[in-house]
Amino acid sequence: MARKRSDDKRGRILEAAVKVFARKGYFGARVSEIARKAGVADGTIYLYFRNKEDILVSLFDEVMAEHIARARQEVGRTKGAAARLRVVAEHHLSLFSGNADLAVVFQVELRQSTKFMERFTATWLQDYFALLTEVMAAGQREGALRSDLPLKLATKAFFGVLDEMVTSWILGRKDYDVGDLAAPVVDLFLRGAASPAKEREARPALRAVASARGGR
Amino acid sequence: MARKRSDDKRGRILEAAVKVFARKGYFGARVSEIARKAGVADGTIYLYFRNKEDILVSLFDEVMAEHIARARQEVGRTKGAAARLRVVAEHHLSLFSGNADLAVVFQVELRQSTKFMERFTATWLQDYFALLTEVMAAGQREGALRSDLPLKLATKAFFGVLDEMVTSWILGRKDYDVGDLAAPVVDLFLRGAASPAKEREARPALRAVASARGGR
Amino acid sequence: MARKRSDDKRGRILEAAVKVFARKGYFGARVSEIARKAGVADGTIYLYFRNKEDILVSLFDEVMAEHIARARQEVGRTKGAAARLRVVAEHHLSLFSGNADLAVVFQVELRQSTKFMERFTATWLQDYFALLTEVMAAGQREGALRSDLPLKLATKAFFGVLDEMVTSWILGRKDYDVGDLAAPVVDLFLRGAASPAKEREARPALRAVASARGGR
Amino acid sequence: MARKRSDDKRGRILEAAVKVFARKGYFGARVSEIARKAGVADGTIYLYFRNKEDILVSLFDEVMAEHIARARQEVGRTKGAAARLRVVAEHHLSLFSGNADLAVVFQVELRQSTKFMERFTATWLQDYFALLTEVMAAGQREGALRSDLPLKLATKAFFGVLDEMVTSWILGRKDYDVGDLAAPVVDLFLRGAASPAKEREARPALRAVASARGGR
DNA sequence: AATGAATGAGAGTTCATTCAT
DNA sequence: AATGAATGAACTCTCATTCAT
Numbered sequence: 018m019a020r021k022r023s024d025d026k027r028g029r030i031l032e033a034a035v036k037v038f039a040r041k042g043y044f045g046a047r048v049s050e051i052a053r054k055a056g057v058a059d060g061t062i063y064l065y066f067r068n069k070e071d072i073l074v075s076l077f078d079e080v081m082a083e084h085i086a087r088a089r090q091e092v093g094r095t096k097g098a099a100a101r102l103r104v105v106a107e108h109h110l111s112l113f114s115g116n117a118d119l120a121v122v123f124q125v126e127l128r129q130s131t132k133f134m135e136r137f138t139a140t141w142l143q144d145y146f147a148l149l150t151e152v153m154a155a156g157q158r159e160g161a162l163r164s165d166l167p168l169k170l171a172t173k174a175f176f177g178v179l180d181e182m183v184t185s186w187i188l189g190r191k192d193y194d195v196g197d198l199a200a201p202v203v204d205l206f207l208r209g210a211a212s213p214a215k216e217r218e219a220r221p222a223l224r225a226v227a228s229a230r231g232g233r
Numbered sequence: 234m235a236r237k238r239s240d241d242k243r244g245r246i247l248e249a250a251v252k253v254f255a256r257k258g259y260f261g262a263r264v265s266e267i268a269r270k271a272g273v274a275d276g277t278i279y280l281y282f283r284n285k286e287d288i289l290v291s292l293f294d295e296v297m298a299e300h301i302a303r304a305r306q307e308v309g310r311t312k313g314a315a316a317r318l319r320v321v322a323e324h325h326l327s328l329f330s331g332n333a334d335l336a337v338v339f340q341v342e343l344r345q346s347t348k349f350m351e352r353f354t355a356t357w358l359q360d361y362f363a364l365l366t367e368v369m370a371a372g373q374r375e376g377a378l379r380s381d382l383p384l385k386l387a388t389k390a391f392f393g394v395l396d397e398m399v400t401s402w403i404l405g406r407k408d409y410d411v412g413d414l415a416a417p418v419v420d421l422f423l424r425g426a427a428s429p430a431k432e433r434e435a436r437p438a439l440r441a442v443a444s445a446r447g448g449r
Numbered sequence: 450m451a452r453k454r455s456d457d458k459r460g461r462i463l464e465a466a467v468k469v470f471a472r473k474g475y476f477g478a479r480v481s482e483i484a485r486k487a488g489v490a491d492g493t494i495y496l497y498f499r500n501k502e503d504i505l506v507s508l509f510d511e512v513m514a515e516h517i518a519r520a521r522q523e524v525g526r527t528k529g530a531a532a533r534l535r536v537v538a539e540h541h542l543s544l545f546s547g548n549a550d551l552a553v554v555f556q557v558e559l560r561q562s563t564k565f566m567e568r569f570t571a572t573w574l575q576d577y578f579a580l581l582t583e584v585m586a587a588g589q590r591e592g593a594l595r596s597d598l599p600l601k602l603a604t605k606a607f608f609g610v611l612d613e614m615v616t617s618w619i620l621g622r623k624d625y626d627v628g629d630l631a632a633p634v635v636d637l638f639l640r641g642a643a644s645p646a647k648e649r650e651a652r653p654a655l656r657a658v659a660s661a662r663g664g665r
Numbered sequence: 666m667a668r669k670r671s672d673d674k675r676g677r678i679l680e681a682a683v684k685v686f687a688r689k690g691y692f693g694a695r696v697s698e699i700a701r702k703a704g705v706a707d708g709t710i711y712l713y714f715r716n717k718e719d720i721l722v723s724l725f726d727e728v729m730a731e732h733i734a735r736a737r738q739e740v741g742r743t744k745g746a747a748a749r750l751r752v753v754a755e756h757h758l759s760l761f762s763g764n765a766d767l768a769v770v771f772q773v774e775l776r777q778s779t780k781f782m783e784r785f786t787a788t789w790l791q792d793y794f795a796l797l798t799e800v801m802a803a804g805q806r807e808g809a810l811r812s813d814l815p816l817k818l819a820t821k822a823f824f825g826v827l828d829e830m831v832t833s834w835i836l837g838r839k840d841y842d843v844g845d846l847a848a849p850v851v852d853l854f855l856r857g858a859a860s861p862a863k864e865r866e867a868r869p870a871l872r873a874v875a876s877a878r879g880g881r
Numbered sequence: 882a883a884t885g886a887a888t889g890a891g892a893g894t895t896c897a898t899t900c901a902t
Numbered sequence: 903a904a905t906g907a908a909t910g911a912a913c914t915c916t917c918a919t920t921c922a923t
Contacts, residue, residue, distance in 0.1 A: 026882095042346040044260050048918060049885095058884045060920075069918065099427070121347060128344050130258040131337060131404070138404050153426070163428050170417055171426055177397025178390040185389050188347070188354050201386055209425025210369070210387055211315070212379050242908090264893060265910095274909045279894065458887090474778040476692050480914060490888045495915065531859070553779060560776050562690040563769060563836070570836050585858070595860050602849055603858055609829025610822040617821050620779070620786050633818055641857025642801070642819055643747070644811045674903095696897060697906095706905040708899075717897065888920075892913100899909080 027065045029055040031079070034072045039118035043073060043126045074136070077127055080119070081141040084112055089148055098156025099207055102175070105149065106199035109179045114196040117187060124184045146172050178202055243281045245271040247295075250288045255334035259289060259342045290352070293343055296335070297357040300328055305364055314372025315423055318391065321365065322415035325395045330412035333403060340400045362388050394418055459497045461487040463511070466504045471550035475505060475558045506568070509559055512551070513573040516544055521580055530588025531639055534607065537581065538631035541611045545618075546628035552619045556612070578604050610634055675713045677703040679727070682720045687766035691721060691774045722784070725775055728767070729789040732760055737796055746804025747855055750823070753797065754847035757827045762844035765835060772832045794820050826850055 033054035037046045048069050052059045066072045088108040095101050113120035127133055149172045156162035182202060186195045249270035253262045264285055268275045282288045304324040311317045329336035343349055365388045372378035398418060402411040465486035469478045480501050484491045498504045520540040527533050545552035559565055581604045588594035614634060618627040681702035685694045696717055700707045714720045736756040743749045761768035775781055797820045804810035830850060834843040 042348070045346070047916095059886095059918090060884055061882080063919070064882070125344060125347055125350060128341060130261070131341055132258075134341060134400075134404055156426075160428055162426050163424075166426050167417055167421070170414065171421060173397050173401050174394040174418065174421055177393040177395075179393075180397060181389050181393025184350075188350055198386065201383055202390065205383075205387060205390055205425070207425050207427035208379075209421070209423050209427075210372075210378050210382050211423035211425075212376055268910095275893090275911090276895075276909055277907085280907070285893070474780075477778070479912095484889095491890090491914090492888055492916075493886085496886070501914070557776060557779055557782060560773060562693070563773055564690070566773060566832075566836055588858075592860055594858050595856075598858050599849055599853075602846065603853060605829050605833050606826040606850065606853055607858075609825040609827075611825075613821050613825025613828060616782075620782055630818065633815055634822065637815075637819060637822055637857070639857050639859035640811075641853070641855050641859075642804075642810050642814050643855035643857075644808055695895095700906095707897090707907095708905055709903080711898070712903070884921100884923085886920105886922095888918100889916105890918105891916095895912095896909100897911105899907105900905100901907100902905085 026055070026057055026061065030057065030062060030065055030072065031076050034076060035116075035118050035122055038073065038126045039121040043129050073122075073127065073133075076122065077137065078140070080112075080123075084108065085141055085144055085148070088145075092148065092152060098152060098159065098161040099203065101152045101156075102149075102206065103199055103203045105152070105175075106179055106203050107196065110182065110199050111196045113183050113186075114194055117191060120183055120187045124180070124187055142176075146176065149175055175206055178206065242271070242273055242277060246273065246278055246281055246288065247292050250292060251332075251334050251338055254289065254342045255337040259285075259345050289338075289343065289349075292338065293353065294356070296328075296339075300324065301357055301360055301364070304361075308364065308368060314368060314375065314377040315419065317368045317372075318365075318422065319415055319419045321368065321391075322395055322419050323412065326398065326415050327412040329399050329402075330410055333407060336399055336403045340396070340403055358392075362392065365391055391422055394422065458487070458489055458493060462489065462494055462497055462504065463508050466508060467548075467550050467554055470505065470558045471553040475501075475561050505554075505559065505565075508554065509569065510572070512544075512555075516540065517573055517576050517580070520577075524580065524584060530584060530591065530593040531635065533584045533588075534581075534638065535631055535635045537584070537607075538611055538635050539628065542614065542631050543628040545615050546626055549619055549623060552615055556616045556619055574608075578608065581607055607638055610638065674703070674705055674709065678705065678710060678713055678720065679724050682724060683764075683766050683770055686721065686774045687769040691717075691777050721770075721775065721781075724770065725785065726788070728760075728771075732756065733789055733792055733796070736793075740796065740800060746800060746807065746809040747851065749800045749804075750797075750854065751847055751851045753800065753823075754827055754851050755844065758830065758847050759844045761831050761834075762842055765839060768831055768835045772828070772835055790824075794824065797823055823854055826854065 030051060033051045034046075037051050037054060041047075041050075046069075048062055049059050051072070052062050055062075062072070066075060088105055091104050091108070092101050095104050113123065127137060150168050153162055153166065153168055153171055153175075157164055157166060157168075179202065182195055182198050186193075246267060249267045250262070253267050253270060257263075257266075262285075264278055265275050267288070268278050271278075278288070282291060304321055307320050307324070308317050311320050329339065343353060366384050369378055369382065369384055369387055369391075373380055373382060373384075395418065398411055398414050402409075462483060465483045466478070469483050469486060473479070473482070478501075480494055481491050483504070484494050487494075494504070498507060520537055523536050523540070524533050527536050545555065559569060582600050585594055585598065585600055585603055585607075589596055589598060589600075611634065614627055614630050618625075678699060681699045682694075685699050685702060689695075689698075694717075696710055697707050699720070700710050703710075710720070714723060736753055739752050739756070740749050743752050761771065775785060798816050801810055801814065801816055801819055801823075805812055805814060805816075827850065830843055830846050834841075
């Protein structure tokens with residue numbers, strides 16, 4: 018809210034950065050190119066951002082803050098685990114479905130280094146996982162989800178599926194709308210791939226995997 | 234014959250590179266540091282690799298060639314969709330479970346750029362997806378998997394889950410064995426998260442998502 | 450306007466380059482040494498020149514452009530082939546007589562490679578030869594020069610003599626002024642070395658050498 | 666004569682070097698390329714030459730030793746200044762006329778640096794100049810050459826003309842034989858460019874240029 | 882607040898030369 | 903004598919960042 022003088026130079030820089038990062042990659046992106054695309058002088062970038070990395074990090078923080086807040090809000094207004102998971106999936110996928118450049122930045126460029134990954138994990142991914150875990154735990158309490166569902170594992174799995182859908186989309190021809198995958202993804206997650214037939218080959222009892230409690 | 238004195242310099246360089254890439258990141262890694270760690274002169278690197286990027290790409294190609302071949306082989310010896318998916322999951326996870334540095338390189342460094350990602354997709358990921366799709370299609374034919382299972386989507390989902398397990402593991406405290414997650418992951422994938430109870434809230438029919446036919 | 454602070458950085462870089470190229474040779478010259486001598490940072494060089502080669506080429510282009518223009522101008526103000534040739538010779542020799550470093554660069558460094566030589570030939574040498582040929586053709590028309598003088602050959606010869614005077618001077622002790630050679634050189638070129646005596650040994654008729662029409 | 670074991674590796678290396686130096690330039694030439702073209706191992710080069718520079722210098726020394734010896738010999742068998750100058754010119758030009766690669770090496774590559782130039786001046790050029798000066802001094806004594814001919818200047822001039830003919834030829838289309846220029850060059854040198862007419866514009870007395878005694 | 886000329890550290894890669902075989 | 907794998911010094915150029923204006 019601070020520097021909102023003239024015509025939102027900060028916003029223009031972020032927009033330009035998304036484009037340049039998406040096309041050239043973070044390391045390949047030149048600060049001067051971002052400046053040119055944003056219509057400002059090189060030095061001006063440094064009035065709004067500490068350094069090149071701060072542009073990427075800020076971009077991510079701002080998009081995520083809003084995204085999570087909105088997802089959480091709508092989840093709050095929704096009843097039932099299945100519906101709630103659908104809400105999350107729809108939010109997740111639609112965040113990128115209209116903006117391939119942003120998707121590239123989030124799926125590829127932001128994962129440049131363990132440093133970024135760890136920061137990303139420590140900030141919003143943790144929140145995001147907490148939201149998913151809450152939804153699932155509630156689902157268990159209300160009987161919609163299996164009581165023996167390993168929550169941590171299921172949370173990561175759910176995220177992993179959505180993440181792969183986005184990555185797969187940006188690396189492919191993008192001739193479909195990722196947003197449309199929300200329903201089938203949730204359906205698969207809930208019902209599983211196995212045929213519901215009575216007799217199937219030995220279905221091993223779910224070994225409680227206390228191990229997957231691991232961080233991230 | 235050729236490289237007489239060399240006691241597998243090439244292998245030593247690759248090993249050193251895994252370590253350095255894992256610790257410093259691809260861009261942060263210095264060729265001279267790899268050379269030092271491998272116990273060779275800087276110039277020697279260039280007798281075995283075209284350039285820095287070629288080290289990363291070769292590393293990936295060689296590990297993957299062997300990995301896929303072995304997975305495919307054991308899948309061939311195994312019967313039943315569930316068992317086969319477990320084989321794939323075990324291979325995938327155990328590839329990294331003993332080698333966190335390799336995991337970092339594959340999960341993080343190799344995804345530096347869309348350029349790498351696209352290469353990776355075009356080469357082995359395509360093969361890997363094909364293997365998974367075959368296994369699932371066979372599973373449908375034998376009645377083990379739902380006949381309305383969207384194969385492309387399920388393939389990506391299965392991969393996405395495994396991929397996230399590895400990423401999550403390397404970014405966390407690594408105080409468990411990722412390899413142990415194979416069984417629970419496959420179980421979740423097959424049975425789904427939903428409670429098998431008769432009455433659950435509206436389970437929407439799986440909308441055939443012809444859209445997810447997209448590339449990658 | 451533009452480069453505000455610059456007190457002719459470009460000029461200072463060129464001056465420094467002449468010194469460094471003359472002392473170390475083009476390949477032996479270090480860009481950082483030129484920068485140091487010019488009192489600028491290494492990177493600054495690249496604000497004014499595309500690369501190291503561009504420094505050499507620019508140097509040559511700028512000196513030559515002015516040199517040829519001035520020679521052509523004074524030739525235009527002078528009457529008579531002999532006087533005009535003297536003007537050219539004086540210009541040529543005096544260009545270097547006060548500046549041994551520049552002479553070294555032009556006589557030695559600029560001839561590093563056929564690439565430079567060809568460029569040099571294609572640009573100003575062609576102009577220079579044209580000027581000389583014009584002067585001589587006019588000399589023939591006015592009767593001052595032999596009508597059977599092979600113009601192309603004579604042009605090259607005249608240039609060759611001047612060029613050798615400069616080269617010889619820079620490689621020697623430089624204890625005389627090359628500029629003073631203009632008059633005797635032109636005199637030799639005009640009168641020839643042979644004794645004007647009636648009886649000399651067989652003077653073979655000048656075989657028209659259509660062959661020397663060759664390029665350059 | 667020393668190492669003449671197997672099949673004249675030394676000669677093959679020199680031949681290969683002429684080609685590579687001519688095509689790539691001295692600095693651009695790779696020792697390994699010379700080795701490859703000569704059909705020997707890289708290391709073998711160093712059994713015959715101290716280093717890369719020594720290849721160039723040896724090449725030049727050997728060609729020159731023979732060239733000068735032969736020119737001097739034939740000059741000894743020839744009578745009259747004009748004929749002798751023609752002998753020298755013919756030798757000079759025919760040395761290169763059949764071998765454009767050698768010409769490039771001698772006219773361009775050997776002039777890489779003042780270091781080479783000075784060595785070249787100190788060794789054979791001095792000899793060559795001495796031969797020319799002797800021929801001209803004898804010509805003066807026998808009355809064929811003007812008694813007021815400045816010998817040093819005339820020597821350099823004669824060399825300069827020949828040198829330019831060769832350079833001009835290699836940089837041009839080479840669609841004529843440089844060797845054919847010997848006669849017209851000598852003719853021009855002897856008779857001069859001026860019309861022999863009685864009345865010409867002021868012919869300034871030749872100012873004795875004691876100064877041009879300078880080295881080289 | 883904005884500019885953009887100037888900075889200068891930094892690293893991938895080449896290649897002449899060596900020397901164990 | 904011959905080899906060629908190994909060496910490692912050396913250098914141009916880029917580009918994030920600064921700061922005088």
